[in-house]
Amino acid sequence: MTATSENPKVPRPLRADARRNVELLVAAAEAEFNERGAGASLEDIARRAGVGIGTLYRHFPTRDDLIAKVLDESTRAIVARGRALLDEPEPGAQLARWITELVEYVTTYRGVIAALAAGFVAANGTQLCVNCEAITAAGAALLARAQAAGEIRTDADVREVILTAHSAAWIAEQTRDPGAVDRLLRILFDGLRATAVAPATRPAPPRAMSRRPRAPRTKRS
Amino acid sequence: MTATSENPKVPRPLRADARRNVELLVAAAEAEFNERGAGASLEDIARRAGVGIGTLYRHFPTRDDLIAKVLDESTRAIVARGRALLDEPEPGAQLARWITELVEYVTTYRGVIAALAAGFVAANGTQLCVNCEAITAAGAALLARAQAAGEIRTDADVREVILTAHSAAWIAEQTRDPGAVDRLLRILFDGLRATAVAPATRPAPPRAMSRRPRAPRTKRS
DNA sequence: ACCTGAACACCGTTCAAGT
DNA sequence: ACCTGAACACCGTTCAAGT
Numbered sequence: 205m206t207a208t209s210e211n212p213k214v215p216r217p218l219r220a221d222a223r224r225n226v227e228l229l230v231a232a233a234e235a236e237f238n239e240r241g242a243g244a245s246l247e248d249i250a251r252r253a254g255v256g257i258g259t260l261y262r263h264f265p266t267r268d269d270l271i272a273k274v275l276d277e278s279t280r281a282i283v284a285r286g287r288a289l290l291d292e293p294e295p296g297a298q299l300a301r302w303i304t305e306l307v308e309y310v311t312t313y314r315g316v317i318a319a320l321a322a323g324f325v326a327a328n329g330t331q332l333c334v335n336c337e338a339i340t341a342a343g344a345a346l347l348a349r350a351q352a353a354g355e356i357r358t359d360a361d362v363r364e365v366i367l368t369a370h371s372a373a374w375i376a377e378q379t380r381d382p383g384a385v386d387r388l389l390r391i392l393f394d395g396l397r398a399t400a401v402a403p404a405t406r407p408a409p410p411r412a413m414s415r416r417p418r419a420p421r422t423k424r425s
Numbered sequence: 426m427t428a429t430s431e432n433p434k435v436p437r438p439l440r441a442d443a444r445r446n447v448e449l450l451v452a453a454a455e456a457e458f459n460e461r462g463a464g465a466s467l468e469d470i471a472r473r474a475g476v477g478i479g480t481l482y483r484h485f486p487t488r489d490d491l492i493a494k495v496l497d498e499s500t501r502a503i504v505a506r507g508r509a510l511l512d513e514p515e516p517g518a519q520l521a522r523w524i525t526e527l528v529e530y531v532t533t534y535r536g537v538i539a540a541l542a543a544g545f546v547a548a549n550g551t552q553l554c555v556n557c558e559a560i561t562a563a564g565a566a567l568l569a570r571a572q573a574a575g576e577i578r579t580d581a582d583v584r585e586v587i588l589t590a591h592s593a594a595w596i597a598e599q600t601r602d603p604g605a606v607d608r609l610l611r612i613l614f615d616g617l618r619a620t621a622v623a624p625a626t627r628p629a630p631p632r633a634m635s636r637r638p639r640a641p642r643t644k645r646s
Numbered sequence: 647a648c649c650t651g652a653a654c655a656c657c658g659t660t661c662a663a664g665t
Numbered sequence: 666a667c668c669t670g671a672a673c674a675c676c677g678t679t680c681a682a683g684t
Contacts, residue, residue, distance in 0.1 A: 395616025
């Protein structure tokens with residue numbers, strides 16, 4: 205391969221100095237995200253990397269692109285983990301385990317949760333979204349298997365479950381109570397169990413709270 | 426009362442023009458929140474009210490103060506509603522009903538959810554926080570009663586439950602799928618039921634997902 | 647081809663001057 | 666006592682000029 209071929213999938217190799225700059229930027233972003241959270245000043249990151257702000261924008265047009273790059277390895281890891289758990293017994297338990305590890309993944313830097321949650325719903329072409337779609341796919345497989353096994357209720361949607369896990373992490377982050385994640389995931393997992401569904405197959409407990417109030421009309425958007 | 430008394434609880438009456446300005450500002454904010462969401466430009470709100478931006482700041486030092494004022498009536502309503510539901514039978518069902526109505530309340534304007542969620546965890550002296558505390562108290566009473574009745578699991582925390590309801594609303598707002606709220610609240614309510622707790626009292630279904638993975642060590646803050 | 651940083655745009659916030 | 670709006674501060678983003 206004498207490299208004159210045009211393959212849009214593989215990004216054309218950068219010039220040596222550009223490549224070096226990207227590395228410096230990622231390292232600087234990693235450090236800055238650690239100290240200030242994912243909302244850190246882009247100008248500060250460029251300064252820390254020792255490059256002009258324009259260079260940062262050239263390589264990472266949006267903040268999300270930068271975040272995605274910094275989370276690159278962890279993203280591949282959580283996706284691979286999802287695939288691996290598909291081979292283990294107890295589908296429901298594996299889903300729960302994976303979600304728990306997903307929460308870990310999303311808690312790496314302060315403020316990442318919000319960025320990722322947005323990425324999960326955005327569906328713009330950003331790398332962050334591409335990553336979120338891969339994660340969603342991994343979760344979908346685990347969820348479908350657990351549902352097929354009759355362990356998880358069938359009216360659960362992957363994206364909603366994933367976003368709920370994000371919520372739990374966000375609440376823990378905001379309330380600064382690490383214990384919140386465990387409590388909330390426990391409630392989520394219990395609520396997800398097929399046997400938890402309100403119109404239950406079992407004898408019905410003395411007083412169920414399943415009678416849902418008539419939905420008051422929705423307010424404006 | 427010839428009104429020379431000093432009562433810090435009752436804010437000293439404003440001069441007529443100031444009072445008028447406050448009204449104009451609240452009306453303008455209401456309209457602007459409707460059109461642009463709770464993150465609307467403060468400058469725009471002042472312009473719309475026909476007053477200087479300084480006047481807005483004089484009366485509402487922070488955006489939260491303005492939001493709190495706009496939500497004033499609804500806040501009193503949801504708190505009163507909580508008290509009223511304490512008198513009705515089926516404690517668990519009333520808690521669920523109240524939470525559902527709380528979600529309505531928080532969905533009035535786009536972006537209010539985020540502001541309120543922040544208000545619930547902040548505990549600064551803002552009026553928004555004062556309101557959130559009142560709401561929390563109302564929820565706490567409903568929750569405690571349902572727990573005492575054995576309908577709701579005892580390891581549920583009011584603030585966490587309320588914030589989870591906010592999450593459901595936020596997810597629906599972000600995904601633009603109004604159905605999400607119902608699905609997620611259903612899972613939440615089912616998960617909150619005392620009978621849903623993992624180490625169940627009932628015969629144990631063929632394969633429970635209760636075996637929680639050992640918590641991997643927490644990453645940095 | 648890539649980098650630089652001044653210039654621009656767009657917020658929110660303050661405060662000296664007015665009524 | 667209250668209002669005004671110019672001035673300030675602080676971002677993020679672009680682009681003409683350089684290497």
